[in-house]
Amino acid sequence: MAQNDYAVVIYDKKIKDRFLEVVDEKTYNKEIIFAKQAFDNNDALQKCSTASIRNAIVNIALTGASLNPALQQAFLIPRKGKCCLDFSYRGLCKIAVDSEIVYDIDATVVLEGDLFYHEQGLNPVLKHVPNLYASEKDKPPVIAVYAVAALHHGIKKFVVLDKEKIERARKSSQMPNGPMWKDHYDEAAKKTAVKLLYKLLPQSERMSVAVKALNDHEGLAKISNADKLQERFGTEQSPEEMVACPEKQDAMISKVECSSCPKVDGCPV
Amino acid sequence: MQPGVYPNITSKDYHAMTDIVSNSYLGKLAKVPACAKLPQKETAAMIFGRAFHSYVLEGLTAWNQDFVVALDVPTKPNKRSTQKTIDAYTDWQNSLDGKQPISLDDFTTIQQMKNSVMQHPFAKNLLSDGISETTIIWKDEETELLCKVRPDRIPAGNKGVIWDLKSTSNASRNAFLSDCIKFGYAREGAMYLEGFSRAMEAKYDDLIFALVAVEKEEPFRVEVYTIEVDLLEYGYGEFHRLLQIEKVCRDHDFWPNYQNSGAISLFKPAYLPVWEYDSLENMEKAIMKGKYNGTK
Numbered sequence: 001m002a003q004n005d006y007a008v009v010i011y012d013k014k015i016k017d018r019f020l021e022v023v024d025e026k027t028y029n030k031e032i033i034f035a036k037q038a039f040d041n042n043d044a045l046q047k048c049s050t051a052s053i054r055n056a057i058v059n060i061a062l063t064g065a066s067l068n069p070a071l072q073q074a075f076l077i078p079r080k081g082k083c084c085l086d087f088s089y090r091g092l093c094k095i096a097v098d099s100e101i102v103y104d105i106d107a108t109v110v111l112e113g114d115l116f117y118h119e120q121g122l123n124p125v126l127k128h129v130p131n132l133y134a135s136e137k138d139k140p141p142v143i144a145v146y147a148v149a150a151l152h153h154g155i156k157k158f159v160v161l162d163k164e165k166i167e168r169a170r171k172s173s174q175m176p177n178g179p180m181w182k183d184h185y186d187e188a189a190k191k192t193a194v195k196l197l198y199k200l201l202p203q204s205e206r207m208s209v210a211v212k213a214l215n216d217h218e219g220l221a222k223i224s225n226a227d228k229l230q231e232r233f234g235t236e237q238s239p240e241e242m243v244a245c246p247e248k249q250d251a252m253i254s255k256v257e258c259s260s261c262p263k264v265d266g267c268p269v
Numbered sequence: 270m271q272p273g274v275y276p277n278i279t280s281k282d283y284h285a286m287t288d289i290v291s292n293s294y295l296g297k298l299a300k301v302p303a304c305a306k307l308p309q310k311e312t313a314a315m316i317f318g319r320a321f322h323s324y325v326l327e328g329l330t331a332w333n334q335d336f337v338v339a340l341d342v343p344t345k346p347n348k349r350s351t352q353k354t355i356d357a358y359t360d361w362q363n364s365l366d367g368k369q370p371i372s373l374d375d376f377t378t379i380q381q382m383k384n385s386v387m388q389h390p391f392a393k394n395l396l397s398d399g400i401s402e403t404t405i406i407w408k409d410e411e412t413e414l415l416c417k418v419r420p421d422r423i424p425a426g427n428k429g430v431i432w433d434l435k436s437t438s439n440a441s442r443n444a445f446l447s448d449c450i451k452f453g454y455a456r457e458g459a460m461y462l463e464g465f466s467r468a469m470e471a472k473y474d475d476l477i478f479a480l481v482a483v484e485k486e487e488p489f490r491v492e493v494y495t496i497e498v499d500l501l502e503y504g505y506g507e508f509h510r511l512l513q514i515e516k517v518c519r520d521h522d523f524w525p526n527y528q529n530s531g532a533i534s535l536f537k538p539a540y541l542p543v544w545e546y547d548s549l550e551n552m553e554k555a556i557m558k559g560k561y562n563g564t565k
Contacts (some may be wrong), residue, residue, distance in 0.1 A: 224495070224497060225477045225478075225479075225495035225496065225497050225498070226494075226495040226497075228477055228495075229430060229477050229479055229493075229495050230391070232428045232429070232430060232477070233391070233394045233395060233424075233428070233430075234394060261329075
């Protein structure tokens with residue numbers, strides 16, 4: 001997309017119309033400004049496909065999350081040429097509470113050395129006594145994560161993910177070694193737990209849109225073998241290897257052309 | 270032969286291990302068990318495919334050890350040929366030194382096909398370093414039969430990928446998908462991945478089977494395909510079903526030339542029309558009207 005064309009897409013009337021079906025004009029103006037700021041400060045976002053930009057911005061309206069950087073609920077992120085709407089753990093919790101499917105929802109990581117006990121079955125029990133640590137440097141490794149939701153009639157539901165399950169979610173994400181898992185492991189693990197907990201809760205359209213948007217670009221949704229193959233080999237064209245050909249006065253020819261030459265057997269190259 | 274990975278087994282030795290189950294053997298068994306016991310006849314298409322594989326995967330030097338470009342091929346003698354013709358043909362055959370002759374036209378086609386693969390932006394990456402034509406042998410736990418595969422290329426760098434090169438008349442998605450079913454590429458993929466996962470102790474689900482399809486006619490279209498999970502599952506099921514059949518045949522030392530010992534119903538396929546008497550009546554009227562022009 002040419003420079004500044006993204007502004008045309010952001011201010012597209014169709015996007016505005018979709019926004020106004022769900023939220024008021026004040027919220028639209030506010031979110032569009034945040035979106036524009038995000039694009040202005042990110043060259044990779046500006047190069048994303050028009051359709052993906054449109055989808056991402058419309059999803060902000062449908063989920064009710066905000067792009068306000070101070071709130072840190074949702075972000076626009078470029079991935080493989082597509083603009084993706086990504087939610088933080090905080091954003092997901094806000095969407096769940098706003099859509100009135102839960103009274104409260106929260107997730108916590110369990111660290112090595114914490115007192116942690118949970119039981120499933122007819123009388124589920126969850127007990128977590130965190131062990132305090134002196135500084136971030138002394139922080140023990142994460143061994144599990146859990147998410148708890150309080151429903152309106154007082155019942156609490158929770159999911160617990162052990163380290164192996166967290167790692168499985170990390171590996172199935174599109175950027176298992178990206179900045180999110182590398183620098184914000186706790187937050188990413190909590191988000192995974194909230195996403196899984198959502199499956200046990202009464203469904204809401206807002207939350208479904210958010211979880212689908214996340215799964216579409218972040219894992220849990222199946223990645224095709226074709227995508228995996230391209231990831232393992234890269235789609236970048238490797239520069240063609242050239243060799244000097246004595247048959248052509250040492251002019252450079254491609255290695256493919258060289259290997260097809262009938263005189264390759266006795267060739268000094 | 271013990272289960273394991275054998276990088277130095279030649280193609281001839283690999284095909285000589287007839288007591289070990291291969292994908293091509295299962296392909297014949299799938300038709301009818303008796304078919305599996307028939308000797309394999311090498312068709313012109315198979316020789317072309319072998320020459321193409323050797324040229325792309327091993328290069329010209331290795332190709333020259335097994336193949337030779339035949340420029341002046343003498344007339345093939347028949348029953349009424351003179352002794353001179355027979356002698357000329359025998360001399361020419363002796364001069365080949367046991368190598369397989371390939372016509373100049375076919376050799377040019379093979380060269381163009383290779384160039385086409387090397388110019389494909391992604392296939393080129395797959396063709397980089399790796400091990401070609403390694404034989405993997407393993408024992409199926411259920412039937413205790415030995416199975417063998419010989420994937421065209423296992424790329425270097427522990428990428429968990431196996432790919433095969435396929436020359437085809439049509440490399441488009443739909444046509445190649447039908448080739449996958451017809452020629453058992455899905456079953457082949459499932460066998461490759463199972464053999465590889467056992468030999469290398471890799472996780473089956475993490476492995477990818479890819480196919481590089483190259484057309485045999487200009488402009489030598491090249492496409493890279495991956496066999497996705499559902500198709501692999503189909504291939505896996507077919508592979509193990511055929512292994513069970515082979516096991517029963519071996520146990521009883523009997524390979525029947527039928528699949529069903531009773532009678533099988535044939536039903537009208539949905540695409541055939543239902544003949545109606547109305548249409549016959551209409552047709553009769555039309556014939557009468559046309560022939561007698563309304564006079565009868």
